[in-house]
Every structure is written in C-alpha cells, then in structure tokens.
Amino acid sequence: MQWKEIATNSLILKNYELFKKSGVLDYIDETHSNNKELEDLLIEANEIFRQETVDELINLIIHFLAEKFIPSNMVFILNEGIMFNRIKTIVCRNMKISNDIIVIESLEPFEQFFRTYRGTTSFLILENEMEDTGLLAPFVPYKPRIVVPVLGISGLYGMIFFGEKVLGEDYDTREISYIDKLMNFTSIGIQNTIHYEHSVRDSKTGLYNHNFFIHRVNEQIARAKRVQKPFSVILMDIDNFKLFNDSYGHLAGDEVIIQLSKVLKRALREGDILSRFGGEEFTILLPYADKNEGWNAAERFRKTVEEMETKYQENILKITISLGIATYNYHEKINDITLLKRADDALYKSKKTGRNKTTSFKSGLLTKAQDMDYNESNQPSLK
Template sequence: MEHDSLREYSALADSGLLGQLQEFQAKAHNYEELISQSLELFTKTSEMDLVGYLASCLVQRFIPSYLAVFLRDESDADNVSSICFQNLRPARCPIALDTIDPFRDFFDTQSGTTSFTELMQKRPEIAGPLQPLNPDLVIPLNGLNGLYGIVILGRKVLDDDYTSDELTYIEMLFEFASIGLQNVIHYTSSVTDFKTRLYNHSYFVRRLQEEMNRVGRHHHAFALLAIDIDHFKLLNDRYGHLAGDRALFQLSRMIESAVRQEDIVSRYGGEEFLVLLTQCSKQAALDVAERMRRSIADTSFTYQDKELSVTVSIGVTHCSFPPDTSGKQLIAEADQALYRAKHNGRNRCEFFNAGLLVMANRLLSITYR
C-alpha cells in the first residue's frame, strides 16, 4: 500500500500536477489569511490602530522602506493628516501634503494601484514631492464620495521589486483597508464635535458610565473636570466669532496636551469642556487642573496678526469605590465647583464638596460667562 502511494505521489510530481496542487493550496491559505486580516481591520476604531495593523500584516511578507497614509479631513477639506511608518515602525512623516485633489484627478483616469514611475511620468508635479518617501507604489483610498486618501509604499528594504503575488496581495489588502478606514472616519465623525475635534457630549456620557462601572468592579477611582473660558462673550464681541472659534480650537489642543492619552476630553457645550481623568486620586486631579489652568493663562494664540489669550475656571470632583452617585450627578458636582471658581474671581480651580450645594444653587441662577 505504501509502495503504491509513493508511486502515485511520484507520478503526480512528474506530471506537474503536484506542483499545481501545492500552488493552489498556498493560494487558498493566503486568501484565508487575507479574509482573517480584513475581518480584523473592520474592528479598528482609530486611524492609527488600523494603519498599525496594516504594518503588522505587511511585515509577515516584506518590509517596505515607508508606509505613509494621507487622509483628507472630512470636516476640513483643506487639511490632510498623515500616518507614517519607516521600516514598519512609527515615524515622523518627512513630507506634508496640503491637498489630495491632484491625486483625485489622476485616479479618475487611472484605476487602482499605480507605480511611482508611472505617476512621475504622467504627473511629475505631484509625484516629485513624494520622493523623500522612497516611493514605489501609490495606492488610492476610495470611499462613497470618491478619493479620500492615498497610501505610499516605499521600495522594499531589501531593494528588490514587488513580486506579482505581493502586488495582488497589496491590491486586495488595501481595498479592504479603504473600507475599514472609511468606517473609522465615519465613526470618528459620529463621536466628535465638529468645531473643536474633541469628543462630543453623548460619547463622553457613555464613557463616563463605563468608568463608573469599572470603579464598581475594580475599586478604581477617577476625577471629573469642568472647564469654562472666562469672559468668552467679551472675546467674541471684541474680535468676532471667528476669533472665538479659534480660541475654542486652540484651547482644546492645550487641554488635550495636559492630560494622558487614556483620559477623555469633550466639549460640553458653548465654551465649556469636560475631562474624565481615569484612575486618578483627588490630589492628582487638582494638580492636573492647576497645571492646566496655569499653562492656558501663560499661552497666547495668533488671530489675524493679533496675540490673544484667555483664562479658564475649573471645577473638580472625584469618584471612588463604592460609586454612590450617577454620571449626571457627577457632572452637576463638577459644574457647581466650576461656578464657585467663577464666583471667587475666575482663573482658578475649585474642588467640589457637599458644603457647596447651597452656594451652588444660589450661583446657578447667575450667568458668569
């Protein structure tokens, strides 16, 4: 029996059928792997996570000198963000693109992935600035409204050409990635405030409830900051609403830079913001609030050649085990502490305590903004 099997195996090998079967088996495995990777792509909820996962997929097959993704901002068509990996490690992108519109014009007449050489021949004015990325392939990212981004793959680190199988894999992987990134962009848009690009209030409330549940399960603690710009109406009246919008945007970036990545910053409404500081003690929360207040007071921003600055008042409250309150009540507590800071002269931080209730109820009927 074993001898017959060996003879059949040898006959298959001699006829070339064995090689074809093995090739089909390898391709089937590759397609299964690609399907698995595409399903994983669709679970990502941030652009950075998705591009990072793409890098981990590519490294299993080859290492491009650069993987650079350029995405048009859905809320600001004049802004193009970039995510860059050099040798499949996160890196600062050596170039910036002001717009992807010229690439849209090019890919209107060119279907799918194109070589950098071809792009250079047909559109040298848009290909030239890409050269610091050592580009080999230019891949369009298409969504429901057309091109919303491009991917640049640099030459392979070993400097050999991409094989036909690798090119097929790249084409298919980035078709899935294009859908995944579009989903991420739509998700981000649904949880983000348009004007400040911070999380919106509905998302913040959901994350606050999750954090309260975590406190109940794991005996963690967290803090809440309510932040309001002092005399914001005067800024709007004196310099106009565009100056006010600029102040909101700049302040949002300063608040983000003052907290950790795992903390949640949101726009509460108007000129007020909420910050969720996860796993945070009372003293640490006060330290963060005071550091943030001083940083904002010491920083100016430019609007139409004018140097403008603002100050903020901050209310702080804390939640620890057991959580004997609601998310709505915690926000009210932080807001009451904020109003006390306003009442006591603005540009200061105040911590909520039960003794504030009577004072807060009286102050809530007065507008301090």
C-alpha cells in the same frame, strides 16, 4: 477530502508518477498554497478591522508587509477630514516610521487618475498621466515603484507609495496581487477609523464630543464600583466669553477655543479624557483621581490657561477659565447626570465668587447656607 488525506491516499501513491506528469499534483499544491494565503489574508483583514486609529492600522500594515517583503520606503498620504481637508502623511524607511514631513494640500488633483486606475499601479504611469508633475515632486526622493489608492464611497481617501524592494527583483505578480487584496481591506479599515473618529470627536477642536465623554464616564462608574476607587470629573468654562466675542469677534473666539484645546491636551495625564462639552465649556475625566488629585489637576489646568497667549491678527489675546470638580464616591448610588450636575454646581460657584478659580463640589447644609448668604449680598454674574 483534505490535502493530508490526498497525500497519503494509497491509490494516488500507486499512480504517483502519472499524477505528477499530468500536472494534477502541481495544481493541488498551488490550490493548497492559494487557500493558505487566503486564510492568512482573512486573519489579517480581521485584525485590520479591529484597529481604532489610523496610526494603529498603519503600524499593523507595516507588520504584515514585513513578513512578505521589505519596501525600502513607504509613504502614506491620507485625508482624515470629511467636510474639509486634513491631510496626514506618514513616511516609513525600511519599515520604520521616520520624522520626514511631506506637505500635501489636497488629494483632489489625483482624483481623476484614480478613477481610471483603481488598483495597484506603476508610479511611472502616474507620472505620465498627471498634468502637473510638480505635484509628484515630494515623492520622488523615496524612489516609488508602485502606488495604491485608498478608495471609498466618498472618493479618494488617500494614496500609498511603495519604494523599491530592499531584497530581490521588482515586485512580481504574486506580490502585486497580495498588495491589491491587502489594500482593499486597508481602504475599508481606514474609512472605518476615519468615520469613527468623526463620530466621537468635535470637528472644530478635534477633542472628544459630549456623547463620547458621557459613555466613558459611565464606563468609569462601573469600573469604580468594581475596583472600589474614586475618580473625578472637571467642568470648565471660559470666563466672560460672550463679552470676549463681542469685543474681538467670533473668529477670534474660535481661534482661542482651538488654542485652548491644544494647551489642555498638553496638560493631560495619560488616560485622562478631554472633551468639548459645548460652546466654550469643556469637560475632563480623571480616572482614579480623588478629591485632592482632582483639585491639583484642575489648578494645573487653570494656571496653564492663565499663562496662555493667542496671537490673532495684531492682538495678543488672553483668557481665564473657571472650573468645578466633582469626585465620584463608589459608596454612593449616583449616575452620570448627578455627577455632572455636581461639577456644574461647583463651576457656577467659581463663576459667582470671582471667576478664574477652582471649586470642588461639597454637599450639606453649611454649603447651602454659605450660598444663601452670598446671594443676599451679591448679584449673580452671567456664566
């Protein structure tokens, strides 16, 4: 029987005073309210599990909390790394993300505490239990009242600090219960997004990996056929990188690859997909870019890298890149393998005709004849 049916039942109405005095109606009201809260929580959980990034998830959590109460401050400390520490900190003031920076090297010092206190806990208890209270100094200015661990199968993924409420008294048992439940779902959501990110990204550079790139290329092929618009892919390679590693060492090479990744990311348009193809090779998907737009983008990347400087020990290191472009024509029936082979052929031509240059793929007998003439008069260089 539904609550509406109970509330209009003639027998209950006839004996209303008796039911009220016995506490049955209050119990039904409370049960109905609890069920509604659980239904809302399940809807929120569904939204949490649909988020693809940690930032999106945190913004959603802030939105959910703002509908219940408003903490004066919130501090999110999350380890986005799996094999190594990559601590991310986000500070919210009055439910708005601020530019505050908190430096935390590792979550390891907090592990022991949260093995004992696995739910929402008073910050005072954390202060009393921690051997090194200096580790909590960065959080004190935010006047934390409670702390919630983000726990998973690999241990402690993070901590969330709640400051005092803007309105009302301290957190009551109902609010603590809600936070506990919401944070249980949040913990799973954060773990899912972190592991998803690691499944599609290169661990050294943070760029998308080859498998993710191929997946997006195939999506773009299907989209290009549907909307009848072209797109381009760029395959690029660091020039003479083997010689570079032999001269400066592989650690210097790693530093250059990391710096190159950062420089390329800053040069992307919104919607472009940059991936580490493998070793010193990188790929870029340019949605809806025709041949001219692909060429202009590739030249922008090439010139940006040409100006790039990487400081390593006492050296200022410089590199150049060669690039090959292939543009997808929606009239053609080619797949991702053929498209990337075309970009690779264009890249190879950039390499063998001088390096630090961009080449667009061209098919036909004239291109093949030009290549044959070049090969007869030149020894091909190592890629």
